Amino acid sequence: MKSSRLLSILLLLQTGGPMTAARLAEELGVSVRTVYRDVESLHAAGVPLYGDAGHRGGYRLLPGHRTRLTGLFAPEAEALVLAGMPGAAEGLGLGPHFADAQLKLRAALPAALREHVDRLRARFLIDAPGWYDEGDETPFLPEVADAVRAGRVLEVRYRRWKEPTDVDRRLEPYGLVLKAGRWYLIAGPGPRTYRVDQVLALTVTDDEAVIPADFDLAAHWRASRTDFHRRLHQGEAVVRISARGAARLTGAAARALAATGTPEPDGWTRATLPVESPRHAHDTFLGLGADVEVLAPEDLRDSIAATVRTLAERYG
Structure with missing residues (x-):
């Protein structure tokens, strides 16, 4: 819609400063020729818009001009x-x-x-956390957010999963990410990722945080998420699974079942599923009860069999 595009040009110039026709065309997803025609239309409407030639040139609004736009589609x-x-x-x-x-x-x-x-x-209501997530206590979140906004270095007492669990860290905050109801602080040096709910004590210093000029929070988080999923499943298990068990699979396991599953005469499906650690795989497949049979690897099958024998003895 041309009227919407003209408003977009005004807003881009008003918020982003001078922009070339090529840059405007890229932002709007149109040709440079279309941008030229749109600029002529704005000129005809009396908008104080002009262009500068040269390497640093581009279209700009007259200094002090502000477009007040309250109409939204x-x-x-x-x-x-x-x-x-x-x-x-x-x-x-x-x-x-x-x-x-x-x-x-x-x-x-x-x-x-x-x-x-x-x-x-x-x-419509957005309720992002999962059903079984009661929410993490994040008492220092406002202070962390203030430090991110002000670009101030943090000195924190932080609880991690390995020994020694409670450590002191001096962090340069790069940004905050909310994922599945949990807040994460991306901070240097590194940068590394810290759970805000694991901050035990915090001091906001007067020192200015130095963020690398090429740091992109969204790109960093996408790369971190990709790396997490790559490291998450480092093994495989060959299983036979019933239709009821298959319906309970989610995420990577469900996708692997669809990709590798082979139906068998008894109505079950043989498939190769990704697994995390042996302990996690043991607990996951036990949770499916009699709806799954692990065929390989042998040590995983043996550990599940040993647990089943113990349960049989315990329950008589």
């Missing part, structure tokens, strides 16, 4: 409402500000769109 208003996470805002100490922002957004909308957004808010 319905999908844009919906996106803002559904993207709002009051739980996250409260955890960061921004609950009242979030409420004020929602109120201002609602007031800026025309009556018809305001009613539409109210209906949407009444019909």
Whole structure:
């Protein structure tokens, strides 16, 4: 829609400064020729927009010019409402500000769109944590968030999983990530990932955190997540599984069943499934009860058989 694209050009120039036609075309997903035509349309509408030639040139708005745009299209208003996470805002100490922002957004909308957004808010609710997650206590989250915003070095007492469990760390905060209801601090040196709920004590210093110029929080988190999944499943198990057991598989195991599963005459399926540690695999397959039989590796099969014999003796 051309009108939406013209508004986008104004907002890009207003928030991002001078931009070349090629850059605008890339941002908008159109051709450079289309950008030229759009700029001519803005000129005709009296928008104080001009272009500079040369290597550092580009289109820009006259200094001091601000475009006040309160009109939103319905999908844009919906996106803002559904993207709002009051739980996250409260955890960061921004609950009242979030409420004020929602109120201002609602007031800026025309009556018809305001009613539409109210209906949407009444019909959709985002509750990210899992059913069995009661939520982690993160008493230092607001202080960590303040340090991230201000770019200040943190001195923390941190509890980790290996000995010695409680350690002192001096951290340069790069960013915060909320994943499945749990907050993670990405911090240098490294950078490394720290669970905010494992911070036992904290001091915000006056020292300025130095973040590498090429650091990209979203890209770093994607790479960390990919590496986590790569290291998560380091082994395989050959199993026979019933239809009931197969229905209980999720994630990587369910995908592996679909990719490697071979139906057998008795209605069961033979498949090769990824596993984590031997202990985790032992507990996982025992949890499926009589709906699975581990065929390999032999040591995993033997450990499950030993546990089953112990259970049989215990329960008579």
